[in-house]
Amino acid sequence: MSLKNYYFYDEQNCEFVPVKYNQLERIIYTACTWILCGVVLSGIGISILSFSIGTPAEIALKAENNALREQLELTQNTIHDLDQQVDQLAKVDNEMYRSILGMETISMDERQAGAGGADMYSEFDIYSQQTSEILKRAAQNLENLERSVNIQETSFEEIQAYYNENREKMTHFPAIKPTSGGIISGFGKRFHPILKYRRQHDGLDFQAGIGSQVYSTGDGVVKHASRKGTFGRLIIVDHGYGFETYYAHLSSYAKDIEPGTRVKRGQLIGYSGNTGMSSGPHLHYEIHQDGEAVDPLNFLFVDVSPEEFASYKEAAEKSEKSMD
Known part of the structure; x- marks a missing residue:
């Protein structure tokens, strides 16, 4: 210039x-x-x-807010997942523990009573719409989770109190696994491997090689200990209170196990095998309540964790055919 x-x-x-x-x-x-x-x-x-685009300080603040919002989104998703897990636990509580014990169930409506509406979280309206919605969902899910956990905790306390008051009766309930193996076939309609058609399968098939130990699942009296038709070698234990358990396809019986023998929960009563009409070595296990076969899976609640129960249920539901 x-x-x-x-x-x-x-x-x-x-x-x-x-x-x-x-x-x-x-x-x-x-x-x-x-x-x-x-x-x-x-x-x-x-x-x-x-x-x-803002000052450097504003840019840094926006980046920080975005990171916090993303973390909050992940947190509220985690809370929602935990709430669903508690709901599943509540379902098991009703269908298994309370139903088997003869206790009154707690409806899902009652478990979710008192849930607050969106107006309860209006203090979050001062933030942006996206952030406000995330905060409201997280707060509501957290409130639902806290309420569900409190109700479930109270329910377990009631079940424990009932068990303590009825300890003698509870020892007769068939409430443990009859052998150490996993479940390979569930209760309900299954394809029969020998008859080649679908028919009612009245028990659970447990993986068990010949000679695997078989235990009584509750206190009771041996009602039957001999061969019986397609069951092969069979033990029937009368537990009283309308419950009987069947242990089929055994290879042999434990010492002193015969009709009239009193047995305790967890006591060795026999050894698995492949007798009767069976496609391979395993243990067929049934529970009869008041003369009707019921799903034994719903009675596995003494020595089985929630995670194990979930895996057993999945295996039973996925099975397409039985072993007998």
Whole structure:
């Protein structure tokens, strides 16, 4: 950028005379002019950036808020998953523990009573819509989870109190696994491997090689200990209170096991095998309540954790055919 021409009036000669600059003055003037323009343009640019994307502090704050919002979203999803797990536990509580013990069940409506509406979380409305919705969902799920856990805790206390009051009766319930193997076929309609058609399978088939130990699942009296039709070698234990258990396809009986023998829960009563109409070595186990076959899976609650029970249930439901 060059210097403009400036003039001064020479009174003696009565004329305008141009002002002359030396080279140094021209360089200084040009440099100052460019520096001034640069400062002005930088200020304008910074102002535009500040209005459009924010200051460095604002940018850092936005990034932090986004990270917190993402973490909050993950947290509320975790809370929701835990709430669903508690609901599943409540279902098992009703269908297994309370039903078997003859206790009154707790409906899901009762378990979820008192759930608050969206107005309870109006204090979150001061935030952005997305953040507000996440906070409201997380708070509501957390409230549901806390309420469900409290009700389930109370339910377990009631079950424990009932068990303590009816300890003698409870020892007769068939409530443990009859052998150590896993479940390979469940209760219900299954394809029969020998008869080649689907028919009712009245028990559970447990994986058990020939000679595996078989235990009484509750206190009782041996009602039957001999061969019986397609069951092969069979033990029937009468537990009283309307319950009987069947242990089929045995290879042999334990010492002193015969009709009239009193047995305790967990006592060795026989050894698994492949007698009768069976496609391979295993233990067929049935529970009869008041003369009707019921799903033994619902009675595995003494020596089975919730995780194990879930895996056994999955295996039983996925099985397409039985072993007998």
